[in-house]
Amino acid sequence: MAKVVGAYFTSHVPAIGGAIHRGDQQDPYWKPFFDGFDRVHEWLAALRPDIAVVFNNDHGLNFFLDCLPTFAVGAAAEYHNADEGWGLPVYKPFAGYPDLSWHIIEQLVEDEFDPATCQKMLVDHALSIPFELAWPGVAQWPVRIVPIAINTVQHPLPSARRCLELGRSVHRALASWPGAERVVVIGTGGLSHQLDGARAGFMNPEFDRFCLDELARNPDALTRHSIHDIVRLSGTQGVEILNWIAARGALGPLAREVHRNYHIPISNTAAATLLLDPA
Amino acid sequence: MARHDPDPPIPGTSLFDGRAAARGYAINAMCYSFNQDASRRAFLADENAYCAKFGLTPAQRKAVADRDVPGMIAAGGNIYYLAKLAGIFGLNVQDIGALQTGKSVAEFKQYLRDQGKDLARG
Structure with a gap:
């Protein structure tokens, strides 16, 4: 069976990509955020994952409102980034792992989830930036990926409980996968932020701390909030915590916190990075 | 509904x-x-024609003409898509935040920074 070796979580603010592109990691504005990645690099070097299962959200690169899936699982041999329309560099492509994708899809449907399945899927900054942060400067990514997109654009969104269960179903799929690969699960986005409305700029360190504290020891605590509660507490785009919750489910039942970094602000966002080991 | x-x-x-x-x-x-x-260039070359091609409502057309982000949101615009339009105008999310909150861009950026000033590192 595949072994889930850890979970990596990080914010994916587009401006981070700009900072990487310019080499601004040591700039005073960016340094407190980028300094949180030294430990990530050590951790990944020690874990040597072969595969990443990445829970993320599309921001209008692959999906439009004509057909917007609640959950979508990539089943492609490769995934490409593309022009997102605001001047970001186009990021490197990713190798997929279709056999594992279909194995995960089969488990999800067995567990009564109804995902869209995507043999073509563009991936946006929500996937590329966490990789640029984790493996800076590599010529090609050292892992193959299975991307899983969660709708955080158009309400109704799936509940936190549903996303945790989705992740747990993915964990069951990984546990029954006959290969011997080492898997890192990744949750991207957040934490608290709001881009739109008269409350734009809202952040909530207290709620973010609650999420960071509970994610390892008691992820079910995060499912007591409705989506409306999460928007109220975390901002309209703070709902990206759903990606983190799903990834936590995919890590397995017990987890131990290895590392966290939290910094305000990165762009309009309370930025966080977290590493969990299975316990 | x-x-x-x-x-x-x-x-x-x-x-x-x-x-x-x-x-x-x-x-x-x-x-x-x-x-x-190519779409961005077509919009810049002839904004009226490009908006007409997509059938914008009068409220949407006016909000785009006025570069009025709150108006675009009120007319059903979603911030993730609108950000692509804002990018054409050279506006980032701090500029958009300032427009929506009635702050100057400097004030909005200070508002963001102020929320981090009491953080205990950890």
Whole structure:
């Protein structure tokens, strides 16, 4: 069976990509955020994952409102980034792992989830930036990926409980996968932020701390909030915590916190990075 | 559409739900097209014609003409798609935040920084 070796979580603010592109990691504005990645690099070097299962959200690169899936699982041999329309560099492509994708899809449907399945899927900054942060400067990514997109654009969104269960179903799929690969699960986005409305700029360190504290020891605590509660507490785009919750489910039942970094602000966002080991 | 929503409103916040997505389909479709550079150039070359091609409503057309981000949101625009339009105008999310909150960009950036000043590192 595949072994889930850890979970990596990080914010994916587009401006981070700009900072990487310019080499601004040591700039005073960016340094407190980028300094949180030294430990990530050590951790990944020690874990040597072969595969990443990445829970993320599309921001209008692959999906439009004509057909917007609640959950979508990539089943492609490769995934490409593309022009997102605001001047970001186009990021490197990713190798997929279709056999594992279909194995995960089969488990999800067995567990009564109804995902869209995507043999073509563009991936946006929500996937590329966490990789640029984790493996800076590599010529090609050292892992193959299975991307899983969660709708955080158009309400109704799936509940936190549903996303945790989705992740747990993915964990069951990984546990029954006959290969011997080492898997890192990744949750991207957040934490608290709001881009739109008269409350734009809202952040909530207290709620973010609650999420960071509970994610390892008691992820079910995060499912007591409705989506409306999460928007109220975390901002309209703070709902990206759903990606983190799903990834936590995919890590397995017990987890131990290895590392966290939290910094305000990165762009309009309370930025966080977290590493969990299975316990 | 008849589902009663018992949740109290969140000040300064509107959820992009099915009603907004239906109301905003045209402006969001136009913004989605801006993933292509050729579309961005076509918009800049002839804004009227480009907006007409996507069938923007009068309220959407006016909001775009006025560079009025709150107006675009009120007309059903979603911030992720609108950001692509804002990019054409050279506006980032701090500029958009300032426009929506009645702050100057410097004040908005200070507001963001102020929220981090009491953080204990850890």
